[in-house]
Amino acid sequence: MYKILIADDEQDERNVISYLIKKYNFSLDLRNASNGKEALTILEHEHIDILFTDIQMPFMNGLELAARAKEINPTIEIIFFSGYDDFEYVKQALSLHAVNYILKPVNPEEFYKSINEVCQTISNQKQDYLINYDFTNAYNPSTISSTNLTEKTSSDVEDSMILSNIEQATRLKDPNLLRKNVSFLLKKYEGTQNISHIYIRYLCTTLLRYLLTSLPDHETMHFQACVDKIYTFNQFKEIKEFIESFLEKSLTYMKQEMQAPKYSIHVIKQYINGHYREDISLNQLADLVYLSPKYLSSIFSQTTGISINKYIKNIRMEKARELLVNTNMKIRDIGTTVGYPNISYFCKLFQEEFRISPEKYRNKGQLEE
Template sequence: MITMLIVDDDSREHDVIRYLLKKYSFDIETSYSTDGLQAKKLLEENVYDILLTDVQMPYMNGLDLAKFCKNRNPNCEILFFSGYDDFDYIKEALSLKAINYILKPISPDEFRQSMQEILENISKKGNPYREFEKSLSQNFYEEKAPVQKEKLTVNMQDDELLKNIDDAVRIGSYTSLDKNAHMLIGKYKYAKKVSHIYIRYLFSSLLKILIPAIPGLPEEDFQKAIEKIYTLNHFSDLCDYVEQYIDQVLSVLKRNDSTPNYAINHVIQYIEKHYSDDLSLDQLAEQVYLSPKYLSTVFAQTTGTTLNKYIRSVRLKKAAELTRKTNRKIADISMSVGYPNVSYFCKLFTEEYGMTPEKYRTGTQTKAITHD
């Protein structure tokens, strides 16, 4: 069936197009988007025969969207509709070989004529890109050699897996990268109903995270890698290619993983940014993909203090700074550094500085006046 992507930030226009397609009995499968960037993502993940787009839209206008579409699929038919009767828009639309530039409100007759012309064009020339895509879809998951199928059930969403992979690379966690990257690949190993275009898009997103983590690779290597992903014909070839990059990053992390400092530094940075939150050992361990017991032991060995004492030290230093430099109420300061119980806060503050917050404030102000 012929497919069409309709892009307009006014959802009412979608209803108009749907009505006209039905009225004139155009047997076309339609998808909808309300902004240019969302539509761009759909074009990356799917192949459409027709793009019907507004010109002025949020994030990415229809002319740029049409250029992107033509670069990916030169045989896609373009039809613009817009409320702007602007010669420059029309001129650029024609340069993209658009069928028509229909002004809103859409004239039913003009729409019908434009659609008939588009369908005639598709019928005459066929769509070699779609035939190629169909062939790829049929052969993409074919195994080149018999393998024992071991089904992997992954409940995590792709965005979550990619975020975990990004976090693992950022903090240098070998174990987390190895686990999440292979979960992502394994999730689609036998998912034969998933479009090969989406798989390529997903693996491109994975390489976007991995390649910058490999020392010495030039910037253009990423573009070459993406081009390679879109030329490989089989899922197994695609997996082998991506696995090379996973292995390279894992090797880098393994070299750096000889010391636990990467995890400790990340925990310290996290505490300094989130000292006002209700921090727990489990929460901090989750940040660096370590067990709570192991993190607690390594933190003490590396820093010479426990996690609880370090968190308390960071909070009280910040409290002392706020007490010294502001006129905020002590209760407000207590809350802002992570101690909702002001009495408990004052007890800890007194233990740390040998005086209450009020006396600390008075004393520092007196010293400042005497110094002046």
């Protein structure tokens, strides 16, 4: 879990950022500071991965804080957020290698994109360190393959793409895509002698984690035990057979789930929850689960008690309500964010849903606080 430090002298702003971190399910260990001096103390005593700081703060401004943070931890990722759209600030932020410069009030989508990119960057850095670390003295050279770690090549990029396909296949419950990519990856390294055994195990551990996500909860509980087992094998053949046994389990369970209507409903809900900002058609949803639009519409209504269009509207309205209460975004921007770029239509739907206008709803929420 990465640590993020939010530095801002306004409690409301810190609350908004904390809310967005929870809303988007980022696995981050949160620290807060109300001024630059307090933030610096935290940086000196804890390893912070991400600094999310305001520019204007008491005792020490965000630019000074960021410079000190880089001295303490050169790998720290920095994001500035400020109410000042000032080119000089932006220039200084760039000189400190900041990831982004976000204007207040913070746009949730821009925030999500920035934090997601930062987490991915940190993850990649840690993986690169693992792959490039010299394990020559730590492992017996008679094991699976050479302990001299190879330079990163286009092959590594290919591996990343294959793992991404496997993760997508388990998420979308696509057995054909899953079998094809797992088989390709295992065949690629079968008999290979010029690759680090630690890299092989890293790949197979990642692969195993994705396979286990497609199995029932009681199977996923044994992940660490499975990882430990992988590290006891001395031949790639043993690892391959171990992975293939879980592949077959995954494929069997996947096919069983796909035969049940509840699986199709789960996929549709998952897709809507992730794409409610976009135009979503019934035909598009039906293609996702290989059903006719008419049959999908029927089983969705029978299972959930509401139509697909009503479900989409409910999701959008709930997201709009959250943004009204927890952010300072303009009502027009909130409408666009939840999939209704026409503000009049958005306000009409919101009024129908909650019997109150978006503006009055926001004011009511502020009064209750």
